[in-house]
Amino acid sequence: MSEVVLEVRDIVFSYDDSPSQRILDKISFKAQKGEFVSLIGPSGCGKSTLLRILARLIPPVSGEVIYKGKRLYAPTREISFVFQDFALLPWLTNLENVKIGLANSEISEEEKKRKASGMLEKMGLESVADYYPNALSGGMKQRVGIARAIVSDPNVLLMDEPFSSLDELTANALRGDVVSMLKSSDISVNSVIMVTHNVEEAVEISDKIVVLSNKPTKIKQEMQLKLSYPRNRHSKVFMQAVDKVYELLTK
Amino acid sequence: MDFISFIALIVLDTTASWLRMFAALFLSILLSIAVGIYAATSRKAERIILPVVDIFQTLPILAFFPFVIYIFVFLLPGYIGINAAVIFLIVTSMAWNIIFGVYEAVKVLPNEFVELADLYDMSSWQRVRKIFIPAAMPRVVEQSVLSWSIGLFYLVTSEIFSIGNANYAVKYGIGVALAQLAFSGNYLYYAIGIAVFIAFVVATRFLFFRPLELHFTKYNRVSEESKKHFALHFGIAKAFNYLPKLVRAPAKRLRAISAFRRARHPAGASRNAGAHAALPREGIKNLKIKGLKKGLGGIAALVLAMLLLAVVLRYPVVVHYEYEALVSLAVSFARIWLAFAAILAIAFPVCVYLIFISKHRNSYLLFFQVIASIPATILLPIIVIALKGYALHSELTAFVIFFLSGIWYIIFSVIASSTSISGEIFEVKRLFGIKGKSAWKYIYSRALLPGLITGSVTAIAAEWNASIVAEYFTTTGISGTNVVSSVSVGIGKLLDVSLGSGNITLMIIALLNLTAMIIIVNTFLWKRLYRKVSNTYK
Ligand SMILES: Nc1ncnc2c1ncn2[C@@H]1O[C@H](COP(=O)(O)OP(=O)(O)O)[C@@H](O)[C@H]1O
Ligand SMILES: [Mg+2]
Numbered sequence: 001m002s003e004v005v006l007e008v009r010d011i012v013f014s015y016d017d018s019p020s021q022r023i024l025d026k027i028s029f030k031a032q033k034g035e036f037v038s039l040i041g042p043s044g045c046g047k048s049t050l051l052r053i054l055a056r057l058i059p060p061v062s063g064e065v066i067y068k069g070k071r072l073y074a075p076t077r078e079i080s081f082v083f084q085d086f087a088l089l090p091w092l093t094n095l096e097n098v099k100i101g102l103a104n105s106e107i108s109e110e111e112k113k114r115k116a117s118g119m120l121e122k123m124g125l126e127s128v129a130d131y132y133p134n135a136l137s138g139g140m141k142q143r144v145g146i147a148r149a150i151v152s153d154p155n156v157l158l159m160d161e162p163f164s165s166l167d168e169l170t171a172n173a174l175r176g177d178v179v180s181m182l183k184s185s186d187i188s189v190n191s192v193i194m195v196t197h198n199v200e201e202a203v204e205i206s207d208k209i210v211v212l213s214n215k216p217t218k219i220k221q222e223m224q225l226k227l228s229y230p231r232n233r234h235s236k237v238f239m240q241a242v243d244k245v246y247e248l249l250t251k
Numbered sequence: 252m253d254f255i256s257f258i259a260l261i262v263l264d265t266t267a268s269w270l271r272m273f274a275a276l277f278l279s280i281l282l283s284i285a286v287g288i289y290a291a292t293s294r295k296a297e298r299i300i301l302p303v304v305d306i307f308q309t310l311p312i313l314a315f316f317p318f319v320i321y322i323f324v325f326l327l328p329g330y331i332g333i334n335a336a337v338i339f340l341i342v343t344s345m346a347w348n349i350i351f352g353v354y355e356a357v358k359v360l361p362n363e364f365v366e367l368a369d370l371y372d373m374s375s376w377q378r379v380r381k382i383f384i385p386a387a388m389p390r391v392v393e394q395s396v397l398s399w400s401i402g403l404f405y406l407v408t409s410e411i412f413s414i415g416n417a418n419y420a421v422k423y424g425i426g427v428a429l430a431q432l433a434f435s436g437n438y439l440y441y442a443i444g445i446a447v448f449i450a451f452v453v454a455t456r457f458l459f460f461r462p463l464e465l466h467f468t469k470y471n472r473v474s475e476e477s478k479k480h481f482a483l484h485f486g487i488a489k490a491f492n493y494l495p496k497l498v499r500a501p502a503k504r505l506r507a508i509s510a511f512r513r514a515r516h517p518a519g520a521s522r523n524a525g526a527h528a529a530l531p532r533e534g535i536k537n538l539k540i541k542g543l544k545k546g547l548g549g550i551a552a553l554v555l556a557m558l559l560l561a562v563v564l565r566y567p568v569v570v571h572y573e574y575e576a577l578v579s580l581a582v583s584f585a586r587i588w589l590a591f592a593a594i595l596a597i598a599f600p601v602c603v604y605l606i607f608i609s610k611h612r613n614s615y616l617l618f619f620q621v622i623a624s625i626p627a628t629i630l631l632p633i634i635v636i637a638l639k640g641y642a643l644h645s646e647l648t649a650f651v652i653f654f655l656s657g658i659w660y661i662i663f664s665v666i667a668s669s670t671s672i673s674g675e676i677f678e679v680k681r682l683f684g685i686k687g688k689s690a691w692k693y694i695y696s697r698a699l700l701p702g703l704i705t706g707s708v709t710a711i712a713a714e715w716n717a718s719i720v721a722e723y724f725t726t727t728g729i730s731g732t733n734v735v736s737s738v739s740v741g742i743g744k745l746l747d748v749s750l751g752s753g754n755i756t757l758m759i760i761a762l763l764n765l766t767a768m769i770i771i772v773n774t775f776l777w778k779r780l781y782r783k784v785s786n787t788y789k
Pocket of ligand 1: 015016017023042043044045046047048049050
């Protein structure tokens, strides 16, 4: 387990309207094959921006994104994205929304429909396939969002605070489902990079936690977590890990 | 005419037009404040005023101009009557969205204000002056900007209309001056005149409305949200949104409840039973009211039918007029919808380009706001001259005028409403590589639909408005009235000709048919579409 799948080198970024203010200042880190990486940092520090750069939804000012040894210049089907606010198209049914994930695939319409239905079923949503997203609760919307992201069998999954728009109970249930699905072998996703500002969440599911500082945003520290799954939130090692991340964040 | 005196004349003419506009705006604001506050504070008034305003807002009232001018000149002979008619007409174009603005501003006032007023024992007049009017002013200013551009269309068109009839000539006005310049072959001066007109439009926007906006938003900041709203819809969407809400509030709440339960228990349809259990009692009450309404409606229809029969028997010519009006209406309908199809075919790809491909939509917004406020009818004289000599030149003229009258409204409305498309949708498109046919199918056509619908209503209304000059255009020369451009059949032409020949019965019948048609199309096409779309979209 040492094959690097996705790597960023020296990413610098600032928004057009304030070019002098660096949002990201020389960010570099790697995600290995099979690894679950969490990016954690204070809110507003540029986590969403960084994740969008990883997906090449926005170009960095300088620095590079490298996927499997090749430099990336545009979004690729191999790297998918889950949005914090779901980003479902309100005028499409849930099934059609999942099919959007296959818009770029060279398979027949029938095949797309079959795959999308299968994915909805896996997420426990087959009964609402023909509803519009506005009829769903937040947790269910995010399930559709995740189904859309993985229906095209991507290799890397980027998630931007996927559970933070949900209430705690819903978030816990969905997190459990998603993690066990991502860890299982019947899903193509190998590596996951997730943005969060929830320390417990990061410790519960990551192999590696990348802690970001604010103003300018740099990498404070990378922390490997060698705990076995599933992790018990009340165990001593878990709580020690949580304390350590808090310490890094507030230092 | 030397250049200096020409400029002086043009500026004077434009000033004369602008005086009419300011008079109309002032009256519109007074009217709106009175009616808007009344509607917002009295439930009874609300129930009558809102639907009436809603209907008037989508009627092409300019088509009533021949009728209005006839009445006004009959009451107030000569120059005063004509100007009063023009100002009255502009008021009827300006007032509706301002009324909605005032109504909403007062309606959303927190209850504490009323309690405060009670506490200090304020009189009704004090409440109006100290609470309602200050609360409404930002919206009044905001809506006035829109009203101004709609009013300009009415102003120029009615001025242009008036040159065809010596009895009803406005005499001084930019529309009149430009037409005269074009027909005297002085195209350079015509172009300069248009430039002066546009300069007035821009100057008014920035030197008159902008300071007002700044002043009135100082102490009562207009939220970003409401600004967006304002840009969105020329008030029409607001009416569309609001009326169903008002009329169907209980039904909607019920639907919301059941949607909520469905969302939580998607599989358990039986759990919805709770939401429906409350229905029967309400249902019986509704049925009774419905029955009563049906009975009354039946009686009214019977009385109306008998009246109609009496009129027809007494004046058989009415049947002939009705036939003529229907045929004219059908032909104009085809003409206007053909132009509308052309508008869509061009405006839609242009909007997709501006919004999804060039991505500078915000910088275009102000541009189209200004463009949309330059009335297409100001180009009528030059279009007529340019097309003269071609086969079917009158049809072509009508087509071009209809096209130019409507297209900006679509582009403006679509671009304005696109500012509410969430940025993530653009990211989804890029992320999943949605291109070509699927982009049109899954994103463009759907994302732009709400703006397209509200834009269509205004665009088509603008076309109908233009019909009184587009289908039949005359000038007055030394030798009397001079028909420059005339289609063979059309409702606009019918209205003009019936004014010219003093056949007021025919005119009224034509107007009734036009009004009925507009109401039917709005109710059964646009409102349904809009409701359907806005239900799924949010
Ligand atoms: N489109 C934008 N234009 C300008 N500034 C932005 C834009 N989007 C985000 N920002 C700013 O960039 C910083 C980082 O934002 P973001 O990446 O969303 O942070 P996070 O996800 O860590 O909360 C914030 O200060 C935010 O205000
Ligand atoms: Mg974020």
